[in-house]
Amino acid sequence: MNVLFVDDEPQVLRALERMLDAADVEWEAEFANDATEALEMLANEDFDAIITDMRMPGMDGAELLHEVSKLYPHIVRIVLSGQANKEAVLRAVQPMHQYLSKPCDAETLKSTISRACAMRDTLNSESLRKTITNLPGLPSIPSVYAELNAAIQSEDFALTDVGRIIEKDMAMSAKILQLVNSAAFGMGKQVHSPGQAACMLGVDVIKALVLTTGVFTEFVDDSRSEFSLETLMTHSLNVANFAKQIARAEGMAGGDVNDAYTAGMLHDVGKLILATSDTEAYSRILQTAASNHTSLWEAEHEFLNTDHAAVGAYLLNLWGLPQSIIEVVSLHHRPEQAEEKSLSVLSVVWAANEVANGADDQELSEYLATIECEGKIASWRDLCLSQEE
Secondary structure, three states: OEEEEEOOOHHHHHHHHHHHHHHOOOOEEEEEOOHHHHHHHHHHOOOOEEEEOOOOOOOOHHHHHHHHHHHOOOOEEEEEEOOOOHHHHHHHOOOOOEEEEOOOOHHHHHHHHHHHHHHHHHOOOHHHHHHHHOOOOOEEOHHHHHHHHHHHOOOOOOHHHHHHHHOOOHHHHHHHHHHHOOOOOOOOOOOOOHHHHHHHHOHHHHHHHHHOOOOOEEOOOOOOOOOOHHHHHHHHHHHHHHHHHHHHHOOOOHHHHHHHHHHHHHOOHHHHHHHHHOHHHHHHHHHHHHHHOOOHHHHHHHHHOOOHHHHHHHHHHHOOOOHHHHHHHHHOOOHHHOOOOOOOHHHHHHHHHHHHOOOOHHHHHHHHHHOOOHHHHHHHHHHHHHHHO
């Protein structure tokens, strides 16, 4: 793996080089003194990631990352910067994947870069990796997008209300969790709840995200497509609410209850990525699954050699979301592959998804028996279905 560091201060680059040598990283690091030199190096060598300062003379970090996203869409793009004004950070929101603050210790830098690049092997398609790596955001359901727009432009809007709106949309939820869990806004701790994230980011940032940065966009329906965002969102909300109720009923900790809701909302985000990346191709996959009476993820493997679970986990990992949520998204069709063999957020979301999809007791019992929860099927189903009434 080859990583390019860009900073206009030579002493910073020398310190980075010494730190990386001492940390014995498993990748090659090269260094550029400004954006112009970085672009020249990118034109002549293959890089997997670029780590840039924000404030530089001439072309700054945000402009550099915009250019890199256009020319080299497969490259992981990370900001490593000290004091940066809010306007500059918001300009970087679209092209960056993650944001780290100076000073940054070796372990944080090493783990962030390694983790951001770690899941590339789960996607065999280079074109699909490029598409996902270059996504600035995902489209939102029109009714929720309109509701959010109306809320932030009202005179008496409250951040708690905005948070509740964002929690109803997987695209907004994913993006706002990416931002709040970066160092760009100085939160200093991991946040797992989109509603909490909205309150922490504040009025000005939320308004900018909706009105100026272009990361929140409205889904444009294609009448020729088999894909329905309304259907996906209804299912995702049901799974989120079902998972939250099961987690509460089982006495899980408050953080796990919140994770169950968030992971339930995001578990199928890979479907949205695939459907919006190539609408025609995904329509063929949906048609194949329906005509062959097979599961959608099996049809996805037939066409793509991967599935929406891996695609969704890849993007959320790239964006730096909490690992507990990424694991659920990645394994929500294969919970038996998890190391933990007991009741967990993953098993709760899996059960909620299966109930929402109309699975019978036999389909539920095999896995639940492995975590000693087979006897809970009837009560969980009743609890979930009572939420729909």
